[in-house]
Amino acid sequence: MDDRKTSEGSFKQARVRILVLAVIIAVGLSAGISRLFYLQVFRNNDLSKIAVRQHQKTVALEPLRGTIYDRKGRVLAVNLDVESVYAVPSEIGDAREAAKRLSRFINEDWRILEKKLKSDKGFVWLARKIDPNIAIKIKNEIKNEDLEGIGFIKESKRFYPKKELFGHLIGFAGLDNTGLSGIEARYDEFLKGEDGFIILERDARGSHIFPSSGYKPPVKGKDIVLTIDESIQYICERELDKAIQKTHAKSGMVIGMDPKTGEILAMAVKPSFNPNEFIKYAPAEWRNRIVSDPYEPGSTLKVIVASAALEDKVASPSEPMFFGEDKIDIDGEIIHDTVREKGRLSFRDVIKRSSNVGAVRIGMRLGKERLYSHLKSFGFGDRTDIDISGESRGILRQTREWSKRSIGSVSLGQEIAVTPIQLITAVSSVANNGWMMKPFVVSEIRDEDKIVRKVYPEIKKRVLSAETAAEMTRILTSVVEAGGTGEKAAIDGYRVAGKTGTAQKIDLKTGLYSDRYFISSFIGYAPAEDPQIALLVVVDSPEGLAWGGSVAAPVFKNIAEDVLLYMNAPSTNEERILMVKRE
Amino acid sequence: MIYSSSAIPALKRLNDIFFFLKRQMIWAVIGIVMMIIVSRIDYKNWDRLFLPMFGLTILLLIFVLIMGKEVNGARRWLRIGILSFQPAELSKLTIIIYMARIIAKKGERIKDFMNGFLPVMSVIGLFVMLIMIEPDLGTAVTIGIIALSLLFAGGARLKHIMFLGVLLTPLMYTLIFNAGYRMQRLKTYWDPWKDPYNSGYQIIQSYLALGSGGLFGVGLGEGKQKLFFLPEAHTDFIFSILGEELGFAGGSAVIALFAVLIYLGFVISLRAEDIFAKYLALGITVMIGIQAVINISVVTGLLPTKGIPLPFISFGGSSLLINMLAIGILMNISGQNSGSG
Numbered sequence: 038m039d040d041r042k043t044s045e046g047s048f049k050q051a052r053v054r055i056l057v058l059a060v061i062i063a064v065g066l067s068a069g070i071s072r073l074f075y076l077q078v079f080r081n082n083d084l085s086k087i088a089v090r091q092h093q094k095t096v097a098l099e100p101l102r103g104t105i106y107d108r109k110g111r112v113l114a115v116n117l118d119v120e121s122v123y124a125v126p127s128e129i130g131d132a133r134e135a136a137k138r139l140s141r142f143i144n145e146d147w148r149i150l151e152k153k154l155k156s157d158k159g160f161v162w163l164a165r166k167i168d169p170n171i172a173i174k175i176k177n178e179i180k181n182e183d184l185e186g187i188g189f190i191k192e193s194k195r196f197y198p199k200k201e202l203f204g205h206l207i208g209f210a211g212l213d214n215t216g217l218s219g220i221e222a223r224y225d226e227f228l229k230g231e232d233g234f235i236i237l238e239r240d241a242r243g244s245h246i247f248p249s250s251g252y253k254p255p256v257k258g259k260d261i262v263l264t265i266d267e268s269i270q271y272i273c274e275r276e277l278d279k280a281i282q283k284t285h286a287k288s289g290m291v292i293g294m295d296p297k298t299g300e301i302l303a304m305a306v307k308p309s310f311n312p313n314e315f316i317k318y319a320p321a322e323w324r325n326r327i328v329s330d331p332y333e334p335g336s337t338l339k340v341i342v343a344s345a346a347l348e349d350k351v352a353s354p355s356e357p358m359f360f361g362e363d364k365i366d367i368d369g370e371i372i373h374d375t376v377r378e379k380g381r382l383s384f385r386d387v388i389k390r391s392s393n394v395g396a397v398r399i400g401m402r403l404g405k406e407r408l409y410s411h412l413k414s415f416g417f418g419d420r421t422d423i424d425i426s427g428e429s430r431g432i433l434r435q436t437r438e439w440s441k442r443s444i445g446s447v448s449l450g451q452e453i454a455v456t457p458i459q460l461i462t463a464v465s466s467v468a469n470n471g472w473m474m475k476p477f478v479v480s481e482i483r484d485e486d487k488i489v490r491k492v493y494p495e496i497k498k499r500v501l502s503a504e505t506a507a508e509m510t511r512i513l514t515s516v517v518e519a520g521g522t523g524e525k526a527a528i529d530g531y532r533v534a535g536k537t538g539t540a541q542k543i544d545l546k547t548g549l550y551s552d553r554y555f556i557s558s559f560i561g562y563a564p565a566e567d568p569q570i571a572l573l574v575v576v577d578s579p580e581g582l583a584w585g586g587s588v589a590a591p592v593f594k595n596i597a598e599d600v601l602l603y604m605n606a607p608s609t610n611e612e613r614i615l616m617v618k619r620e
Numbered sequence: 621m622i623y624s625s626s627a628i629p630a631l632k633r634l635n636d637i638f639f640f641l642k643r644q645m646i647w648a649v650i651g652i653v654m655m656i657i658v659s660r661i662d663y664k665n666w667d668r669l670f671l672p673m674f675g676l677t678i679l680l681l682i683f684v685l686i687m688g689k690e691v692n693g694a695r696r697w698l699r700i701g702i703l704s705f706q707p708a709e710l711s712k713l714t715i716i717i718y719m720a721r722i723i724a725k726k727g728e729r730i731k732d733f734m735n736g737f738l739p740v741m742s743v744i745g746l747f748v749m750l751i752m753i754e755p756d757l758g759t760a761v762t763i764g765i766i767a768l769s770l771l772f773a774g775g776a777r778l779k780h781i782m783f784l785g786v787l788l789t790p791l792m793y794t795l796i797f798n799a800g801y802r803m804q805r806l807k808t809y810w811d812p813w814k815d816p817y818n819s820g821y822q823i824i825q826s827y828l829a830l831g832s833g834g835l836f837g838v839g840l841g842e843g844k845q846k847l848f849f850l851p852e853a854h855t856d857f858i859f860s861i862l863g864e865e866l867g868f869a870g871g872s873a874v875i876a877l878f879a880v881l882i883y884l885g886f887v888i889s890l891r892a893e894d895i896f897a898k899y900l901a902l903g904i905t906v907m908i909g910i911q912a913v914i915n916i917s918v919v920t921g922l923l924p925t926k927g928i929p930l931p932f933i934s935f936g937g938s939s940l941l942i943n944m945l946a947i948g949i950l951m952n953i954s955g956q957n958s959g960s961g
Contacts, residue, residue, distance in 0.1 A: 051898070058772070059882075065909075066878060068917065077871065078835055084827055
């Protein structure tokens with residue numbers, strides 16, 4: 038009985054304890070189901086978003102950049118198919134070994150490659166846009182050594198078929214096809230096109246990527262047509278190169294403009310730079326100095342000073358402005374004249390012979406206020422707003438900052454700094470009957486055959502009356518005739534108007550004008566009676582005879598001669614040439 | 621029949637990876653055949669078969685330490701042709717039979733410390749130790765819990781069990797703090813998002829899988845998390861993928877099926893008049909129940925990460941076979957005792 042009782046009791050106890058175990062497991066399962074409900078139903082939204090983010094990778098598809106053409110439709114910048122090497126780190130076996138092998142072809146330290154191959158990313162670039170021959174070598178190596186996890190993707194690379202010819206003007210686009218300099222940078226928003234994308238599904242290792250539904254094709258960038266003419270550009274560079282070689286000059290620039298429209302026809306900067314290999318040059322060498330670097334123009338500025346004096350009628354062309362002196366004293370500063378003439382010189386001859394004393398006298402006739410306002414009106418001290426980035430304003434000081442002798446210096450093209458683009462724009466307005474045109478280099482933006490934007494010539498203002506402009510052209514024509522400083526710019530069959538300039542450079546050590554280094558320049562246009570092209574030639578620090586008339590004028594002549602021939606410009610009436618000569 | 625309805629989703633889960641599918645199918649066929657055979661063998665034979673089975677288990681446990689296939693630093697598997705077998709899984713069943721037998725034999729003496737509790741604990745301790753050497757802490761803990769549950773239900777004094785608890789605390793402490801990965805798992809348990817790419821990775825991926833599933837899931841075979849995002853997707857974390865593909869509906873259905881199976885197990889145990897049968901049935905029920913609870917809790921982040929498979933569903937042949945065998949035994953007990961009870 039006792040025994041039965043205990044057994045009865047332990048039986049009951051067992052029943053209770055089994056039920057306790059059942060309850061524990063039931064509670065456990067209920068907790069699991071509640072938690073499941075919380076995660077799957079309440080957190081559904083945010084958790085699935087995070088999950089999608091890790092499953093999908095949006096890969097940007099690079100669009101092709103637009104093509105750049107010259108005014109005749111010649112291609113100046115295109116895209117080439119090139120290959121880029123990538124790695125899927127999770128599939129790499131021996132990262133060190135692979136890195137060491139690859140470093141023989143990829144210009145990168147193997148330690149850096151190893152780090153990339155070991156990264157926890159699903160995808161890493163090893164080398165972008167490599168030389169096709171190197172790509173073949175790497176492919177062979179991968180095959181021979183059974184390297185896994187390394188692949189190639191086709192990309193496009195900007196190529197400039199004309200190499201150095203347009204380096205400074207067109208600039209270049211970088212590895213990611215973004216314009217970094219020149220037209221490529223300035224018009225990047227049009228050239229670059231629109232990125233496309235493809236959504237890739239991926240697994241945690243980043244491999245086994247397969248495309249999903251999301252896809253947007255990239256849109257090719259717009260094409261750009263320049264006002265530049267490759268032939269004229271070529272002539273300019275060729276002649277500039279010759280001159281620099283001959284005179285051992287430091288550098289040089291030529292800019293050619295259609296004075297009637299403001300279209301830039303050529304823009305040459307030396308030493309040149311090849312945009313295909315931009316990385317080999319210092320950023321300072323990429324600069325388009327025609328717009329970015331102001332310099333003291335020297336006597337070429339006399340064109341503007343004389344135009345201003347005639348416009349304000351403070352002097353007449355035949356009025357004597359020089360009386361045989363060899364120097365002039367302005368507030369204690371002596372300005373010497375290079376002209377050694379016993380007799381007097383008229384206003385016209387002061388320009389023709391580039392007399393300093395005469396020019397100072399013309400400037401003083403105007404007075405500093407009028408001289409300043411005319412220079413300002415001609416655009417000095419302000420940007421021309423040409424569609425090239427990095428344009429400088431140059432330096433034109435306010436008259437209250439002028440010293441007493443500034444009037445003399447400015448009249449001679451000193452104490453003022455101008456950019457080549459400012460000077461050619463100003464002188465072009467003399468050639469264009471006194472109308473100043475806004476300079477520009479891009480004439481059209483096209484989308485396939487459709488013109489998206491057409492740029493029309495834009496008149497900025499009238500800076501001179503037609504009579505003054507015509508008189509100035511006559512005076513400038515005499516510069517290029519016998520006895521003028523620009524004789525060497527004369528071209529058979531055409532009348533040329535122009536002005537020489539020989540500016541002393543400022544010696545950076547002493548802060549004074551150097552007597553060894555000059556900027557030799559010539560600015561002019563032809564044919565004088567119906568100008569087709571205005572040209573500015575600047576040669577920096579030529580050796581030997583540094584006169585604008587001896588260094589820059591022949592460059593002008595050679596360029597203008599070929600360009601006029603190329604343009605089929607009608608030659609100037611022979612009779613008129615004879616007539617002028619008799620004068 | 622519960623096992624089969626839960627085994628089918630388990631097979632479907634793996635049907636995109638034939639490697640696992642083929643092996644799991646072989647085990648499933650062996651398991652079903654064995655289950656049918658075992659369900660027709662009188663459970664009382666297990667009592668008689670105990671000694672050879674006990675010896676075999678101990679032998680295999682020692683054998684695996686010497687000859688076992690090493691995977692990730694653990695020797696848990698013995699190769700049999702193309703299949704691998706885990707002796708630790710077998711030891712679960714052996715322990716259950718041992719416990720049922722000893723409780724039936726000793727009766728009230730189980731309350732006695734020197735004669736009841738201590739000898740039982742020594743045997744269990746031997747098993748647990750051998751398994752921990754592999755190491756396979758998950759199975760060792762499971763065996764410990766099963767044994768303690770049976771001791772508890774079998775009438776052992778609560779103070780003895782508590783004494784054991786006090787004794788085990790410093791042991792667990794050293795175990796956790798001496799293995800960096802266990803400590804890491806514990807830390808991660810508190811805040812997995814703190815270290816989402818290393819220690820928190822697995823549980824976060826499990827959350828993402830479950831969270832993506834929503835109410836009805838993304839569809840069978842459409843789950844993305846199994847693409848290597850979720851480690852152990854086909855074994856310990858198979859429930860996350862099930863939740864991703866079949867949603868809360870599928871996940872809760874699986875839990876419900878477990879609940880039904882466990883409920884039936886408890887009913888069989890409670891109704892059994894034979895003491896050996898009662899504890900055998902209870903042991904089997906607790907084995908399946910506790911593993912299901914721990915696995916689901918780990919996968920849903922209620923418990924720190926622990927390598928315990930989900931019965932019938934996780935990939936793993938030995939586990940499947942043993943669970944099927946256990947169900948066969950349960951069926952036999954049910955058949956014999958339902959008539960009389």
